[in-house]
Amino acid sequence: xxxxxxxxxxxxxxxxxxxxxxxxTGPLDSPQAVLHLQQWLVSSRPDCVYYLAEVGSxxxxxxxxxxxxxxxxxxxxxxxxLAEPAPGEDVFPENVHTHxxxxxxxxxxxxxxxxxxxxxxxxxxxxxxxxxxLYETWIENECRGGADAVLVATGASGLHGYLTGHLEPxxxxxxxxxxxxxxxxxxxxxxxxxxCGLKWFAARGVRRLSVVTQGHNRAALSVYQRQGFAVSSLQxxxxxxxxxSEESRL
Numbered sequence: 001x002x003x004x005x006x007x008x009x010x011x012x013x014x015x016x017x018x019x020x021x022x023x024x025t026g027p028l029d030s031p032q033a034v035l036h037l038q039q040w041l042v043s044s045r046p047d048c049v050y051y052l053a054e055v056g057s058x059x060x061x062x063x064x065x066x067x068x069x070x071x072x073x074x075x076x077x078x079x080x081x082l083a084e085p086a087p088g089e090d091v092f093p094e095n096v097h098t099h100x101x102x103x104x105x106x107x108x109x110x111x112x113x114x115x116x117x118x119x120x121x122x123x124x125x126x127x128x129x130x131x132x133x134l135y136e137t138w139i140e141n142e143c144r145g146g147a148d149a150v151l152v153a154t155g156a157s158g159l160h161g162y163l164t165g166h167l168e169p170x171x172x173x174x175x176x177x178x179x180x181x182x183x184x185x186x187x188x189x190x191x192x193x194x195x196c197g198l199k200w201f202a203a204r205g206v207r208r209l210s211v212v213t214q215g216h217n218r219a220a221l222s223v224y225q226r227q228g229f230a231v232s233s234l235q236x237x238x239x240x241x242x243x244x245s246e247e248s249r250l
Contacts (some may be wrong), residue, residue, distance in 0.1 A: 005033045007040050007049070016137070017130060019047035027053070028063035037067065041240075048125070049240040054233075061236060069238040073119035074215025078229035082209055085202040092151075096196045099143050099150040099162070106159040107152070111139040114179035117217045119237045139164075139177055147176055149200055153184075153193045160184040163193045165200055173206035178220070190223045198227065 005026040013021040022044070028034050041049070051069055053061050061071075099107065112132040115121075120131045139162065143150050147164040154160060161184065164176035175197060180190045201209050213220040215234060 005036060007037070007044070007046075009044075009046070010050075016134065017048075017126065020045070021048045021050070022046040024049055024051040024064075027057050027060040029057070029060055034063050034067070041067070041242075045242070047242050051238045051240065053236045053238060055236060061238070064238050064240075067240065068243070069240045071236060072122045072239050073237040075119075075212060075235040075237055076215040076217075076221065076231055077210060077212050077233045077235075078221075078224050079208060079210045079232045080228045080230065082198060082202045082207050085199060092196050092199075093192070095155060095160075096151060096153050096192060099152050103152050103159060104140065104143055107139050107143065107150075107162055108136045110159060110162065110179055110181055111135040111177070113182070115177070117214045117220075119214075119239075123239050125239070125241050135177070142177060148204075151193060151196055151200065153180075153189050155184060155187075155189075157183070160187075160189045161193050163197045165197055167201075167204060167206065171205055171207040173201045173204070173209050175209070175211040178211070191226065194223060194227050 005024060005028065007022050007024050010021045010023055024037065026033075028037065049069070051064055052075065053064065055074075065071075112135060115135045116131075118131075120126045120134060121128065138146075139150075142164045148167045149165040151163045151165070152159060153162070159181070161178075161180035163178045166174050166176055168174060178190075178193070180193070198209070209229075210232070211224060211229065213224070215221075221231075
């Protein structure tokens with residue numbers, strides 16, 4: 001591959017979805033880069049390639065589309081600064097706690113229903129049931145050590161939501177999965193979870209916190225912005241899939 005682009009195989013994604021998946025990084029900013037990608041698609045024979053392009057890189061997006069990449073989603077990154085916590089700020093209300101093993105079945109069930117705004121659901125080549133299972137597996141992996149914390153909100157009817165936190169030393173952090181049960185929305189559950197998450201991060205020395213969501217997900221954007229987050233970047237997800245006639249076209 002040329003110095004301007006790089007493709008890497010994604011072993012976990014490939015094993016989970018049962019097709020060969022790779023990721024393209026770097027802009028398609030020259031005819032040489034496009035040629036190198038064409039050659040790589042022929043020689044490596046992936047079934048699917050993800051490409052995350054900067055919103056302002058219209059030339060790269062057009063070049064990708066000329067090779068068969070298709071837009072599926074807008075990736076919005078939001079950030080905010082955190083102040084040092086006051087004493088006792090790491091104490092949660094009774095209806096929020098760090099996850100317990102007994103929470104896992106309810107967490108998995110909620111995850112299957114809660115992330116349908118994401119790019120995997122927007123791409124019809126990914127079966128819907130597999131997308132449901134992806135997030136079910138994702139929250140389980142977060143609970144089993146993939147995240148530094150999984151905060152759970154509960155109510156009279158059971159589990160109402162979750163938020164996962166990741167520490168990125170020395171003083172950064174990011175929110176991973178965040179979901180609220182549809183039946184519990186409009187009751188302040190998301191804001192309560194997010195406030196507890198901010199306290200948890202601040203108590204562990206995090207001074208800059210980030211989160212990623214979909215650019216079209218107005219509900220999520222509103223919740224984050226009410227808690228002081230601001231959009232720091234926008235990117236476009238594009239997916240490429242091998243077609244039966246792909247070899248002759250490339």
